[in-house]
Amino acid sequence: MLVVVEVPTLTEQADGAADTPYAVTVGADGARVAFLRAGALWVHTVATGAQRCVTPGPVRAYGVDGPARTAAFTVDGRLHRADLATGEVTEVDTPAPADDPHPDPTGTHIGYLDADTLRVVAPDGTDELLAGEAGVRWGRVDEASAQFGRTRGWWWAPGGGQILAVRAAGSVSLHLLDLYGGWVDVHWDRETYPYLVDVHWGDGGGPLITVLRRTQQHGLVLSIDPRTGETQVHAELADARWVEPVAGTPRHLPDGRVLVGGELAHDGFDARCLFADGSLLTPPGLYVRRVVGVLPRTGVPAAGPDLIVEGTDGEPAEQHVFAIRTAMVGGGADARRLTTEPGWHRAEVGGDVVVLASSSLAGPPTWTIRRGDAAVGILAAPAPASARQVPQPALARVTDRRLPAAVLYPPGHLSGNRLPVLVDLGLGPGHQQVVLDEAAWRDRRWWAAAGFAVVSVDSRGTPGVAPSFEKVVHRRLADVALADQVDALLALTGKNPDLELTRVAVRGTGLGGWLAALAVIRRHDMFRCAVARDPVTDFTRLPTALAERYLGRQADSPEVYAHHRLAEDPATDALLVLDRAADPARELDFIRHHTDRLER
Template identity: 35%
Template sequence: MTDSFPRRQARTRRFTLGAPRSATLSPDGRRVVFLRSRSGTDPVTCLWTLDLETGEERLVADPRDLESGDEENLPAAERARRERTREQAGGIVGYATDRAVTMAAFTLSGQLYVADFVAGLSPRQIETAGGVIDPRPDPFGQRVAFVAGGALQVHELTPRLTTSLVEPDGDGVTWGLADFIAAEEMGRMRGYWWSPDGDRLLVARVDETPVRRWHIADPANPEREPTPVAYPAAGTANAEVTLHLVGLDRTRTPVTWDTAANEYLVGVTWDAIGLLVTVQPRDQRALRVLRVDTPTGATTEVVTSTDDRWVDIVPGVPAHLRDGELVWTAADADTHRLLVDGEPVTPPTLQVRELLDIDADTLLFSASRDPISIGLWTWSRAAGLTELTPDPGVHGGRLAGGTLLVTRSDLDTDGTVTRVRRADGTEFTIASRCEPAGLTPRLEICSAGERDLRTAVLLPSWHRPGHRLPVLMDPYGGPHAQRVLAARNAHLTSQWFADQGFAVVVVDGRGTPGRGPAFERAVQGDLATPVLDDQIDALHAVAARNPDLDLDRVGIRGWSFGGYLAALAVLRRPDVFHAAVAGAPVTDWRLYDTHYTERYLGHPDTAPQAYERSSLFADAAAARTPHRPLLLVHGLADDNVVAAHTLRLSSALLAAGRPHSVLPLSGVTHMTPQEVVAENLLALQVEFLRSALGVSGPDRPAAQG
């Protein structure tokens, strides 16, 4: 008997196991290092190399061959890092290399390992006290730095000597780790950087003492103590983050800037040209790049971008070309544009997403003409702007030594295809071992409504025109994330719901990326009204084109921001939406973190009305009828959107006499990575929606003839 789609999706981590990922190219373009598990159902990630001279692929490290102990025996800080990156696999989930990519360091169960790509020897374990986090070799592969117990340590490989460079100097203080806000909202997962000469490090000191402590309890195991979490909720204190230049002789020089005016450390760039630090004020209306004088730690401003709403953080910048020209981005003509030495090098028709690599004087970056596709482009002064991936799809890439690595997902192919092309034209494909999904989305992507909202409509594989279908809206709908993409795997879950008897509609409304600054910033001061209006506008526009959509039976489901949107829909517009499943919803934005929330709503002390407009509690108490069925789902171990969001909303609904259901998930975080939970959660949602909308099952039309 073939396993169900929910079971296969859960077992394969959404069909991502077995795919090559986290690729690194050597500077000479001759070697690729990457991660991949052995099969599409194997959650243990291994380290591999591909020799582009011979085409030989080699398994460098399989955790099962190493004496690493219990894979689940991870340091608490490492568990937190994986939660921030939404890592669902195990084994070797990250690594770092020397500059020439001849060796790498990684951890297993808090133990440090070093692998040599040239000699081909088995990885060796480095004797430490354990609890190792984020090991990184120096540029020459002679030493490995790592964090353990909140201290930054350096291990010299030849004498096999470990030195603690800097120790925590107080409770709640760590050295070399990213703070919660950096990891969750800025994409900065690291807290230290080697100098290009390998003679010192720039190290972040994080003091969480000012941050309010919350406590994550485990009600299913009352004998366990609640876990304290330093959570910087909107309007409260952030961690204090400072930078220090630390020599191998333990000398320490503080990097100085006005931390009171610019409290967010966004990123660090340290190359042969110099050391740059990017900082941001609390209101996020500026982004400043500072050059650091490394002997003294003094800083001078290089460039500043400002906006009266907020300035977006674009991954990969700032950076330098070989001659020192600064690569930066700016919002200009309603476009995120790439700048070199202050001059735009991309047109107003191209939305820059990320700077991926610099190879000599060639920039590799991702960008979109249409938000459903993310393509790859290069720019250099000699060749100008070149489009590398003109066909629709979602692409990523790396470029080094003239070798180009491209990852591609599209609507015609399961998963992701990874290809490598050398400067001489030789091409290789890095095999993917992903399981096939067994679903082909019956999908139409269109532009709906007066704002041309990118919308996906999925019908049951068995549907025939003239057969009316209940509608299921399946959005994320908020900033930072897109659901409507030209990639098959992005639509698999929606297609499965469609095959249960629904017409599924997915809408990327205002606030979602890819359409330019004005579209993204339309949610300023109100995360509810424009987002919900766009879902309704697109729904009506699609239904006008397809009379098989039954607007008398409309459900909505979502997770995280999508969960917030689902609850908002049935509470605020019960005339349109007839049932909702709200997973891990943000219900009161005062309970969500500073950097994300204050970017859109401001500080709650100065903009309380924005929080009121965006909260679900007024809607819970409103006298709108009829009362629509609402299922609230929340992981009790969630430290991102804490369970208090759902519990407080449930209390408000109960006080208002509004019926609803609550499904608490014991031991589950924001990711719901547990296989049995992920599988059964889909089935439970379908049964709830069928019951709420009066659907007995996949109401297939009778066979003809």
């Protein structure tokens, strides 16, 4: 019999999270830390520990200069400049609503986007069009680049005199724009390498970019001469499935070497690593997720700076922050953990300051400011623990493929009481579900409180384990992902006998919605009903970059695309299709109806 308990709202589930800092930026000199909290812009002064609300908002995003003294942001399309040292805020007149504002590294000019044009405001308030043409998008992120994680479409030069900007007019090109007139085109073989994946322009040298072939199986890391726009190859990236660049790369190290993310897949190694001019910097047991920045080694000037990196060196449910030695002085690669407690840890860095965000299953993250080995401040006090019992998922690695899995029981569940099962696929392949981060479990705790044993499985195709684990789904995503979900469910019943496998529902969104629908259509013997929010029905309707990453080119293998297509009108009443914004109560009623009726 399905036990119905009082279900807290999703808003109640998120209590304590609204006041959590986010969008944290550390100034290049380590003097100030800017961040958003509940839509307001704040600044923390590291030397004194003082915190000030600069503007109550609503601020969705902001940009700062090099030392994080000057900030630029918009409120309802109106541009503002803020002095983060004094707290003074002034509105800046613009001819039209502004978007994506960023001060130059010196804090004198502010660049921003006006629709599809790029404009710059001078210190005297003069507002000038830097780039704009009819039917052309300047400075925007194109659809393909968004699939690779690139979130910017224009970048200041370190000295502030130039802007590197994307021009999208059918195809994507890149241009160096001089504030005082003229531009230079960046030259690479755009026909062969159409995808502009990563761009970085730091203090260590000229711009660096990563470009990929349309097949995504080969790429180049190129340096750009900012005077001529000519490019030079620094590294080649290749993979028979697809190249997966490491976030935060490429970039120049302080000694001039170029840092590139890559993979080791020979001699028993299976890892995402970092290389500097071809030399391995990271131990093969470390799965690198993101390069945060560079931190000087205090008291050891000859040793060179450390790289601050987010990655995993054990259980994929955890992410830690590491200091990676950049100087190769014997002993091989060296990675030192800066975080030790189990959880999901992130970082930002500037000067000699590291800000660590540490999450667990107990509550929202705490942001700790560290200088050297000492904690010198926090951005916000931890939220008080709820008096209500908070259920914790039981994590495991199951099947011979060691799939990360978790079972979340309802509050107060007593062993021996059989429960209906809800398999939560989230956003589906490519997105980890089994992580030690409270924010990832809010929806699932709501479903557990409704009386379900909520199961999450990171099937093959999910990042965080190893490159081979992630890429084995190439051209056979449906078969591999669905088989892993079924096998994991069967394996979990060994240590979780209260899972009632005759009453299994499945839900997901996007690609997760596609997999949920596929599960109830192709494996109705296991999955009795499914809810698909905004599901992908046909991979040809996805952005080309995303579809071809998993399935290759449709022209080469139309049968692969046909195998992954959902029927337009599947002949089953066990599938509910919703949009992303639909009321969760509709899901709950549908799933309860289908899982409960099997008992009667």
